[in-house]
Amino acid sequence: MDNFSQLWPLLYRALLETALMVSISIFFAVLIGLPLGILLYITQHPLLFKIKPLNATLGWLVNIIRSFPFIILIVAIMPFATWLVNASHGPVFASVALSIAAVPLFARLVESSFNSVKDGVIEASIAGGAPIYLIVTDVLLPEAKKSITQAITLTIISIIAFSATAGVVGGGGVGDLAIRYGYYRYDTLTMIVTVIVLVIIVQIVQWAGDFISNRAEER
Amino acid sequence: MSIQLNNVSKTYHLKGRNVEALKPTSLKVETGEIFGLIGYSGAGKSTLVRLINLLEKPSTGTVTVGDDNLTELSSKDLRIRRQKIGMIFQQFNLIESKTVYENIEFVLKASKYNKKDVPARIEELLNLVGLNDKSSINAANLSGGQKQRVGIARALANNPDILLCDEATSALDPDTTKSILNLLKSINRTLGITIVIITHEMEVIKEIADRVGVMSAGEIIEIGDTYNVFSHPKEEITKDFVQEIYNFEVPSQIKETPENQVITIQFLSENAEENYLNQLYRDFELSISILNGRIEYIKEKPLGFLMFQVSGKVEEIERLKTHIDNSHGIERVGYIG
Ligand SMILES: Nc1ncnc2c1ncn2[C@@H]1O[C@H](COP(=O)(O)OP(=O)(O)OP(=O)(O)O)[C@@H](O)[C@H]1O
Numbered sequence: 001m002d003n004f005s006q007l008w009p010l011l012y013r014a015l016l017e018t019a020l021m022v023s024i025s026i027f028f029a030v031l032i033g034l035p036l037g038i039l040l041y042i043t044q045h046p047l048l049f050k051i052k053p054l055n056a057t058l059g060w061l062v063n064i065i066r067s068f069p070f071i072i073l074i075v076a077i078m079p080f081a082t083w084l085v086n087a088s089h090g091p092v093f094a095s096v097a098l099s100i101a102a103v104p105l106f107a108r109l110v111e112s113s114f115n116s117v118k119d120g121v122i123e124a125s126i127a128g129g130a131p132i133y134l135i136v137t138d139v140l141l142p143e144a145k146k147s148i149t150q151a152i153t154l155t156i157i158s159i160i161a162f163s164a165t166a167g168v169v170g171g172g173g174v175g176d177l178a179i180r181y182g183y184y185r186y187d188t189l190t191m192i193v194t195v196i197v198l199v200i201i202v203q204i205v206q207w208a209g210d211f212i213s214n215r216a217e218e219r
Numbered sequence: 220m221s222i223q224l225n226n227v228s229k230t231y232h233l234k235g236r237n238v239e240a241l242k243p244t245s246l247k248v249e250t251g252e253i254f255g256l257i258g259y260s261g262a263g264k265s266t267l268v269r270l271i272n273l274l275e276k277p278s279t280g281t282v283t284v285g286d287d288n289l290t291e292l293s294s295k296d297l298r299i300r301r302q303k304i305g306m307i308f309q310q311f312n313l314i315e316s317k318t319v320y321e322n323i324e325f326v327l328k329a330s331k332y333n334k335k336d337v338p339a340r341i342e343e344l345l346n347l348v349g350l351n352d353k354s355s356i357n358a359a360n361l362s363g364g365q366k367q368r369v370g371i372a373r374a375l376a377n378n379p380d381i382l383l384c385d386e387a388t389s390a391l392d393p394d395t396t397k398s399i400l401n402l403l404k405s406i407n408r409t410l411g412i413t414i415v416i417i418t419h420e421m422e423v424i425k426e427i428a429d430r431v432g433v434m435s436a437g438e439i440i441e442i443g444d445t446y447n448v449f450s451h452p453k454e455e456i457t458k459d460f461v462q463e464i465y466n467f468e469v470p471s472q473i474k475e476t477p478e479n480q481v482i483t484i485q486f487l488s489e490n491a492e493e494n495y496l497n498q499l500y501r502d503f504e505l506s507i508s509i510l511n512g513r514i515e516y517i518k519e520k521p522l523g524f525l526m527f528q529v530s531g532k533v534e535e536i537e538r539l540k541t542h543i544d545n546s547h548g549i550e551r552v553g554y555i556g
C-alpha cells in the first residue's frame with residue numbers, strides 16, 4: 001500500500017473488529033472474573049469464608065489457564081469456541097479465547113485489589129455482625145473501587161495485546177493488520193500507521209481508566 | 220449484661236512454634252460495670268477482648284455473654300449475637316470510602332433494621348456522639364477523635380448491651396482521649412451498657428474503670444476495684460503502672476543513710492495534706508523537706524502521694540515512721556522511689 005486512501009478502509013474495519021473483541025472480552029472478564037476474584041479472596045480469608053480446598057482448586061485452575069501461551073490456548077479451545085458461537089473464524093469467534101484468557105487475569109487482579117483493604121475494616125464488619133455478602137458489596141468493593149478500576153484498564157490493554165494474535169483465527173483487528181500487512185508483507189506504511197494507532201488506543205484507554213479511577217477515589 | 224470467661228485460653232500456632240497468648244483464664248465482668256484491662260504490649264489484652272466476641276476462637280474454655288454460651292452458637296446465630304456486642308478499635312476501622320452516614324447505615328443493614336427508621340436512628344446516634352453536622356462527610360476526611368466517635372455510633376447502632384474497646388484512645392491526643400472517655404462514661408451511665416476497655420495507659424484506667432485487671436504474659440496477675448489495686452498494688456508490674464502516673468523518683472544526688480532518709484506516704488482520702496505536714500514539722504525534731512507531691516483522682520476518689528526527705532536522729536526518724544503507720548488513712552509506701 002502506498003497511500004492512506006488505500007489503507008483507510010482496512011484500518012477502519014480493523015478498528016471496529018478490535019472494538020468488538022475488546023467489548024465482548026472485557027464484558028465476560030468482568031462478569032465472570034469479578035465473582036471469581038471475590039471467591040478467591042474470601043475463601044482464603046480466615047474471617048470471611050475460608051475453605052482451603054475450594055481456594056486451592058480455584059487458584060490452580062486460574063494458574064493453569066494463565067500459564068497457557070495465548071496462541072496455544074486459541075488452538076486448544078477451538079472446538080469449544082466453534083460449538084459455542086457456531087462459527088470457526090471472525091472476531092466473535094476470537095473473543096471466546098480472549099475472554100477465557102482475560103477472566104483469570106482479571107480475577108487475580110481483583111483478588112489482589114482486595115489485599116489493599118485493611119483487615120481491621122473487615123474485622124469491624126464481622127464484629128458488627130454483618131453477613132459476608134454485605135461485606136463484599138459494602139466494604140470490599142467500595143474500598144477497592146480505585147484499584148478494581150485500574151484492573152479493568154489493565155485487562156483491556158492486555159486484551160488489545162492478545163487480540164493481535166487472534167488474527168490466526170481470522171479475528172482481525174488493528175494488531176492483526178499490523179502483523180499481516182506490516183510484518184509479513186514488509187509494508188512499512190501500514191506497519192507504522194497501525195503501530196501508531198495501537199499506541200494511541202492504549203494511551204486513551206489508560207488515560208480514561210486513570211481519570212475514572214481518580215474520580216472513584218475522590219467521589 | 221454480664222460476661223463470663225471460663226478457663227478460656229488461646230494458643231497460636233506459628234510455623235511449628237506455639238505462642239500461648241492467653242493462659243487459661245476465668246473472668247466475670249458484671250452487668251453495667253466498666254472493666255479495664257491494662258498491660259504492656261504483647262501481654263495478651265487484645266487476644267482476651269477478641270475472645271469475648273469470638274473474633275478469635277478460644278483454644279479451650281467457654282465464653283458466656285448474658286445467658287448465651289457463644290462458643291456453642293452456630294455461625295449464623297453468632298453473627299446475629301454479635302450485633303448486640305459493640306466493638307471499637309484503636310485504628311477506628313471505618314469504611315473510608317463511605318460517608319459517616321453510610322458507615323452507620325452499614326451495621327443497620329446487617330441487622331435488617333426497619334428501613335424507614337434508619338435515617339432517624341442514624342440522626343439519634345450522631346446526636347449522641349456529637350457529630351450531627353458530619354453526616355455526609357467522607358470517613359477518610361475526619362480527625363481521629365471524630366473517627367472514633369463514628370466508631371462508637373456504629374458500635375451502638377443496634378443497641379448492644381456490651382461495648383468492647385480495644386485501645387480505643389491510644390491513637391488520640393490527651394484532650395481527645397479525655398473527651399472520648401467522657402463519652403464512654405456517659406454511655407455507660409445513661410444506657411447501662413457494660414464496657415470492657417483495654418489499654419496500656421494508666422490515664423485511661425484511672426479515669427474510667429470501676430474494676431481493673433492487670434495483664435502480663437498471657438495472665439491476669441492482679442484484679443480488683445481500681446482504687447484498691449492502685450492504692451495497694453501487689454505485683455511489680457502493677458507498681459510500675461502506678462509509678463507511671465505519679466512519676467516519682469528519688470533525686471540521684473540524695474544519699475540515703477540512717478540519719479537521712481527518703482519517705483513516701485500516701486493519702487487515701489481527702490486528708491488535708493497541709494495540716495498533716497504541719498503537724499509533722501511541729502511534733503518532730505527533724506528537718507523535713509518535700510521532694511515531690513501529687514494527688515490523682517482514681518474514679519473521682521483522691522489518691523495522694525507525698526515524698527519527703529527527713530534528717531535527724533535515727534530514733535526520731537523511727538518515731539516518725541511509727542507515727543505515720545498509726546495515722547488513719549495514711550500509709551508509707553515502700554515501692555515508690
Ligand atoms: N494472630 C496471631 N498469630 C500469632 N501470634 C499472635 C497473634 N495475635 C497475637 N499473637 C501473639 O500473642 C501475644 C499477645 O498478643 P496481643 O495482641 O493479645 O497483645 P496485646 O496485649 O494486645 O499487645 P498490644 O498492646 O501490643 O496490642 C503476642 O505475643 C502476640 O505476638
Ligand SMILES: [Mg+2]
Pocket residue numbers: 264265266386
Ligand atoms: Mg492489642
